[in-house]
Amino acid sequence: MKKSTTFITTIILVIFSLSGHSQDNDSITIRKIFNESLGKGKSYEWLRELTTKIGPRLSGSEGATKAVTWGKNLLESGGYDKVFLQDVMVPHWVRGKKEEGYILNGKQKTIVPLAALGGSISTPEKGITAEVIEVKTFQELRDLGKEKCQGKIIFFNRPMDPTKINTFEAYGQAGDQRRSGANEASKMGAVGVIIRSLSNTENDFPHTGSMQYATGVPLIPAAALSTNAATLLSKTLKENSSLKFYFRQSCESLPDAPSHNVVAEIKGSEKPEEIIVVGGHLDSWDLAQGAHDDGTGIVQSMEVLRIFKTLNIKPKHTLRVVLFMNEENGTKGGIKYADLAKANNEKHIFAMESDNGGFTPRGFGIQGGSAEILAKIKAFSVVLSPYGLNEIEKGSGGSDIGPLAPQGTVLLGFKPDPQRYFEYHHASNDRFETVNQRELEMGAASMASMIYLIDKNF
């Protein structure tokens, strides 16, 4: 019953917090926003450019540099009040030659798709060949003891839980294998780590992603196997526990490189000193076109500004789009943005991020802010639910805007439907053609509508 009661309270709040007249006006404006995005939107063509003309754009790469120029030029052509770059030093990890890996079962050699994890060291040039220990958890690894793990390759094979409705929850629960697997394995004397890709799709694409080395443990190389390869390896290990696995990778971390966040703004008409940010991240993993991660968030954020300008909606607060650099392996852009905001005494009241893919909109997660603010935002569902935005609730904002939280900024994470995201996340199939134009445009319009309501009501 509790849930229903809370629900009633919210609904009653809705009734008293928004007058009928204001609601009607809002409905009309939101309808115009959706018409603009769905009928004359630019986000899809921008995404085509970013993903197919520039393509992969890992921090420090030529692609990232091109993406900064592309974003700046595009925003400059938008006629906004200000467009500028923020300097930021970013990690510069390179994959080197394409990795190789195979299962050696007696004399049978089966080549498998794998990809070095971002931040990993290389193997020796001739690769690593060793027996494999399969585990599901760190605890299981520790229980095995050092003797059994010495000189071996540790294979973390705990799948994402398919029964979680929110796939991000399943991702969170499986993520330790990728982030810290190498450290845990190294402590046990292992010579290398391979993990099952963090994906809930059974196919042949390895999914990369960042890992960090802990201090005080020997560095060992780490790679992700495609889910099919992980299933095959596990099956083969059951038949022959002394099979060997080989992998070779030549990745390395170069010195940090200079890069940029790209920022554009429309100055507020009433409270220009109060800023509302909307953004995504411009960098992507090197394997992919970075369509859903996070090309879609970038073009949707730019589309928000374009829609405001085109429909002549003059925000009360200053509205800024930020194309953050380096979300994937460092979040240096997000950190730098927040540092500068603080140093410049800027007041960021709200920040919105789109970094969960360009899928059909479901709602927004709200992080921070008082119960009153939360209730006020939830009440917007009266005018947003006709667009499928039914899930407006407490949640997380996003990695890039996270560093603003200590400044009291209320964070909003755009929530598209989560079912398909981990089919593409960090893998080479994260391509332009997997993005549906209407879903992308619905998302851009949802974000613009929420920002319109926030700007008007706070």
Next chain:
Amino acid sequence: MKKSTTFITTIILVIFSLSGHSQDNDSITIRKIFNESLGKGKSYEWLRELTTKIGPRLSGSEGATKAVTWGKNLLESGGYDKVFLQDVMVPHWVRGKKEEGYILNGKQKTIVPLAALGGSISTPEKGITAEVIEVKTFQELRDLGKEKCQGKIIFFNRPMDPTKINTFEAYGQAGDQRRSGANEASKMGAVGVIIRSLSNTENDFPHTGSMQYATGVPLIPAAALSTNAATLLSKTLKENSSLKFYFRQSCESLPDAPSHNVVAEIKGSEKPEEIIVVGGHLDSWDLAQGAHDDGTGIVQSMEVLRIFKTLNIKPKHTLRVVLFMNEENGTKGGIKYADLAKANNEKHIFAMESDNGGFTPRGFGIQGGSAEILAKIKAFSVVLSPYGLNEIEKGSGGSDIGPLAPQGTVLLGFKPDPQRYFEYHHASNDRFETVNQRELEMGAASMASMIYLIDKNF
């Protein structure tokens, strides 16, 4: 304010119509249903078989015959109380040789993708070459007058409205061009009809679909151009209004053919004489694998029965899955099913159809039934909304179950997210690989959960 008040009424109804204890039990069962579908589901592998091993299965074709055998065998292996076929005579239209079409602009010949509409006659063997008149509406055509249209090809080029959030609404508004365009054009003396494909995606796939000839007007051939081709033709016409268009098709209607609905049932434990139906349609257009239309509905419906059986949920009412034949060009299977239900004095209390694609679930449309029934079903949202099922409201059931409506059956249309459907609908890109496993399985679980609640509460 009206909407909010209705909403409160609904919520209050929820509180009083379901006891807390019952709700908890329901939540547990529904969680089990989703776990089964997402963790151990069969729908995806069944869909792979149906779409890639059998493939296209237009009524009267060999594919349709194979699909009937496949469905029957699969249901027989499920251990249900009864599996049987219902005989039904179906239209048998065949496309013949692949169509050809081109724009003749002076000496420049541009070949364009096009496909005969289902039910259309052929062109003469040498094809039709004629000038083109482009119109958006029937009224516009009539206003031109007979003289201008005589001997011409009429080109209906009214796009689906991209600003409609519900794409089915946009489809409905554009559908007259396909269904009746040939009749309207024929009345004006035209020799052929080409239409812009009913799709909101700009690409090179022509989308077929059914058309009917009216009595008393000369029959003229009708075809659909891909949206890109339609845009090109329109543009070229603006440069040269006297260009010519050529098309050739060799389709024909053969005598009606024998076919079948496939039915399986679990007998009800308390009210076996009251029947709840769940189904989709087994036939597809000949151009496509018929993945989203309607392979997904077929495998989801079969999965509902499998889940009940596997989880040992014993329905109070008799639960039937029906694989309907001939939804695409005749609905003869749906009509026959309802006729037999009436003739056999069967009492169908509810019927559910899945025929809007295998996309992420949004809710259900309810057609028929009293206000009380509607309120009771809407109240299920308390236990269904954690699964994204927020849209439980008045709506339409589906073509195959529609003929049951006059018998007082309450119809439920499963509503997946509608944004991507018309990218694939009736075109050759409606393929297995466009279906996401999780979205499909979420849909099957949503359907099973709704049927569980209906069976229990009515």
